[in-house]
Amino acid sequence: MKTQGLTQTLSSQATWPLHSVAQTQALEHEAQAALPAHTLMQRAGLAAAQLALAIAPHAQKIWIACGPGNNGGDGLEAAMHLHAWCKHPIVTWLGKDGDMPADAKQSWLRAKDAGVTFAEQPPVQFDLAIDALLGIGGQRSPEGLMAQWLGAMQRSDVSVLCVDVPTGLLADTGEWLDTSPQHHVKAKRHTLSLLTLKPGLFTANGRDAAGHIWFNDLGVTAQKTPTAWLQHSQPAHAPRAHSSHKGSFGDVAVIGGAPGMSGAAMLAALAALHGGAGRVFVGLMDEDAKHAATAAHPPLMVRDITHLALNESTVVCGCGGGDAVHALMPQVLSSSQQLVLDADALNAIARDTALQSLLKKRSPRHKPTVLTPHPLEAARLLNCSAKEVQKNRLHAAQQLANTFQCVVVLKGSGSIIASPGHTPVINASGNARLATAGTGDVLAGLIGAYLARSEDPFAATCQAVFAHGQVANAWPSDAAALDAALLAASVR
Numbered sequence: 001m002k003t004q005g006l007t008q009t010l011s012s013q014a015t016w017p018l019h020s021v022a023q024t025q026a027l028e029h030e031a032q033a034a035l036p037a038h039t040l041m042q043r044a045g046l047a048a049a050q051l052a053l054a055i056a057p058h059a060q061k062i063w064i065a066c067g068p069g070n071n072g073g074d075g076l077e078a079a080m081h082l083h084a085w086c087k088h089p090i091v092t093w094l095g096k097d098g099d100m101p102a103d104a105k106q107s108w109l110r111a112k113d114a115g116v117t118f119a120e121q122p123p124v125q126f127d128l129a130i131d132a133l134l135g136i137g138g139q140r141s142p143e144g145l146m147a148q149w150l151g152a153m154q155r156s157d158v159s160v161l162c163v164d165v166p167t168g169l170l171a172d173t174g175e176w177l178d179t180s181p182q183h184h185v186k187a188k189r190h191t192l193s194l195l196t197l198k199p200g201l202f203t204a205n206g207r208d209a210a211g212h213i214w215f216n217d218l219g220v221t222a223q224k225t226p227t228a229w230l231q232h233s234q235p236a237h238a239p240r241a242h243s244s245h246k247g248s249f250g251d252v253a254v255i256g257g258a259p260g261m262s263g264a265a266m267l268a269a270l271a272a273l274h275g276g277a278g279r280v281f282v283g284l285m286d287e288d289a290k291h292a293a294t295a296a297h298p299p300l301m302v303r304d305i306t307h308l309a310l311n312e313s314t315v316v317c318g319c320g321g322g323d324a325v326h327a328l329m330p331q332v333l334s335s336s337q338q339l340v341l342d343a344d345a346l347n348a349i350a351r352d353t354a355l356q357s358l359l360k361k362r363s364p365r366h367k368p369t370v371l372t373p374h375p376l377e378a379a380r381l382l383n384c385s386a387k388e389v390q391k392n393r394l395h396a397a398q399q400l401a402n403t404f405q406c407v408v409v410l411k412g413s414g415s416i417i418a419s420p421g422h423t424p425v426i427n428a429s430g431n432a433r434l435a436t437a438g439t440g441d442v443l444a445g446l447i448g449a450y451l452a453r454s455e456d457p458f459a460a461t462c463q464a465v466f467a468h469g470q471v472a473n474a475w476p477s478d479a480a481a482l483d484a485a486l487l488a489a490s491v492r
Contacts, residue, residue, distance in 0.1 A: 005219040007047050007192065009212070010428075014233045017226035019196035021136045021171050028195060031210035031220045032093050040218055041070065041103045041270025043195050045077020048163050048214040051192050052082065056159050061088045065149045065313050067133035067167070068095040073104030074163050074194070076111040087428065089193045090126070091118050092212045094133070094146060111417060129153045133167040136198065141178035159188035162406070165198060166191060167207040172227075174204030174414065175393045194218055199228045202412025203393050212260070214314065215405075228394060228416075228424045234466050239296045249278035250452025253308045254445065255328060256319040256344070257282075262289035262341070264320025267438050268445030269300050270315065275449030275464070283326055301395045308334040316448040318345025319441040333358040338451050342444040346373050350354045352379035363405035363420075368457035370407045372444050378410055394424055401466075407446070407461050411440060415465055419458045427462070429469025434448050 012017060019027070020170065031040060044272040052062065064079050066072035072095060093107060112118075131153060134148055142150055150167055153160050165171045166189075168178055189211025193201060197216050201210045240248075252272040257265030262284055265359070273280045275396035284290050294302045305328065308315075315336035318325055321344035329348050332339065339362070349355045362369050375386040378396055381404075382389065389396040389410070397418035399408040410416040418424040446466040454460035 003197040004046075004296060004437070005216065006183045007051050007214050007216040008389060009214055010197075010230070010232055014235065016197055016230040017222065018199040018202070018228040018230055019222055019224065020199065020227040023222070023224050023227065024136060024171075024196045024198065027224065028307065031195075031218075035203030036394050038103050039104050040195070040220075041073050041077055041295075043218045044074040044163070044216075045079075045107065046081055047194065047218070048074055048078040048132070048161065048192055049085070051083035051190070051214055052078065052130060052161055053085070053087075055161065056128040059087070059159075061123060061126045062128045062130065063126040064089050065122070065133055065146075066089045066091055066093045066095070066170070067135070067146065067155070068093075068100055069102070069135070070101050070104050071132050071139060071163055073101070073107040074135075075130055076104070076116075077108040078130060078132070078163070079116045080107075080111045080114045083111075083114055089116055092120070092122055092145075092149060093118060104303065115247060119278070122149060125283045126156070126158060126203075126358040128158055129156060130163065131160060131167050131227055132163040134165075134393060135164040138167060144294075147178075159190065162189070162191040162210065164192065164194045165201065169200060169206060169209045171198035171200045171472055173199035173394070174206030174209075175391050176205050176209070186376060187310070190214060192216060195220060196222055197230065199394060202230055203416060204349050204390055204412070206350075207413050207434065217483050228426050230428055231425050231462055231466055232428045233418075234463055245268070246278035248453075249276055250275040250443070250449075251281065251309070251313040252448040252452050253281040253283060253310065253313040253315045254319065254448070255283045255286040255308070255315060255317040255332065256287075256321040256325065257286050257289060258320055258324045258344075259286040259288070260323035261320030261322060262286045262293065265443045266293060266297065266300075267447070268316050268319040268342075270297065271442040271445030272449040272452075275300055275467075276446065277314075277452050279450040281308055281313070285321065307315040311337055312453040314338040314340070316340040316342065316444050318342040318348075319424065319444055321345055321348075323348075329355050330358060333362065338457070339367065339368060340372065340444050340448045340451065342440060345378065346377045347380060348352050350377070359404050368407070368451070369404070369452065370409065370447055370457065370461050372411065372440065373400070373405065374411045375441040376438065380478050386482055394418075394426075407414055407457050408460060409443070409465055411443070417458070417465055420475055422458050425462050426439045427469060428491045429466050431451065431469075431473050433472040433475055434469070438466075441470075448489060
């Protein structure tokens with residue numbers, strides 16, 4: 001059981017509730033009404049100071065950049081504690097005497113009385129920086145001194161601890177307020193999320209901006225239904241029964257692989273096979289590739305597309321389909337028992353209203369469908385731009401799910417799984433190793449395998465997305481280890 005008020009990393013449980021700015025502010029107001037004045041800010045400052053010591057125990061000179069509001073008040077409280085613990089905090093503060101929230105003013109007075117050092121400019125050298133400038137309330141791009149101070153933190157090689165959220169990042173969406181500069185990604189970056197965890201820390205630019213994320217609920221338990229759930233791990237699958245057989249785990253049929261693109265369909269098929277499907281059939285559109293595919297991968301059953309039993313299979317369609325897949329879509333949408341649509345199948349639907357109608361009719365017929373768009377494919381389906389999708393990934397994913405009555409996986413940093421009637425899930429596994437051609441085909445095939453053996457399409461999709469990312473997390477980072485892993489895999 002989680003101890004209230006304890007700062008912790010997120011590896012301690014499988015899922016975490018994520019709350020919007022509006023929900024967090026409502027929770028804060030409720031807690032403030034029930035607690036003595038200034039309690040939450042004092043708890044926040046103490047938590048930030050304790051975490052600062054934990055991540056940089058040998059730091060002596062600590063620069064704390066404080067904004068004029070309550071986030072700055074949290075920083076002032078942290079400075080007071082660090083000063084009492086014989087550290088040397090130096091505060092640069094954007095507040096003005098008498099022109100600040102009541103809690104922040106009290107923290108300012110407490111820090112001054114404690115003898116904390118205030119400065120007009122950041123120190124030339126420092127061992128740790130604390131960003132307490134804006135927090136969740138920021139809605140405008142940082143400018144002036146605030147922008148200068150943020151730039152100094154980004155250029156520095158020391159650790160940066162962000163209080164609640166990194167300044168300039170929208171807590172609900174993970175979008176940077178200032179999109180013009182290239183934000184420097186620091187290896188030694190930490191964020192202490194206070195009271196609640198915010199969805200923007202885990203999707204779009206949030207994961208790079210926040211770095212290692214810590215959480216302290218300040219002793220307050222959120223009772224509201226979350227905006228989203230963070231999927232941080234998943235339970236191990238139960239072992240397969242000894243009496244099981246290939247028919248116990250469902251059939252997957254992969255349709256795609258137009259001339260010159262057969263590799264995409266083969267990647268999806270192999271992922272379905274290794275993901276646990278009982279049998280995997282492959283309907284390649286490239287006739288010349290069929291014999292080579294059969295010879296190279298005997299466990300896969302290569303068939304003519306017209307001979308695939310779509311009404312008895314989980315179908316994965318679109319991987320490497322090209323424009324030619326469009327002609328197959330009416331039959332695929334009408335006949336497939338369960339369906340995963342990826343890549344060119346999504347593009348075909350985006351430009352054909354008749355196909356969109358067929359897709360919408362699947363749900364009332366109890367035929368589950370999963371869409372796996374990247375942001376540009378999602379934009380085509382929503383008739384907007386990829387930039388608009390990325391501005392609010394949670395909204396875009398849910399809009400797609402509601403429009404087409406499907407499970408949707410909006411791929412990207414912090415992939416989002418949405419479905420009608422479900423609270424969306426942000427996936428925490430994966431890294432930039434997935435930013436290469438073919439990984440989306442693998443994901444589509446893996447989802448197909450998980451769907452084939454599950455009665456819950458949403459849960460199966462969440463599990464497949466997490467497993468896909470975990471492979472990237474576990475992949476060797478250096479060339480020697482990678483060669484050894486590939487060699488080991490080749491002899492098994």
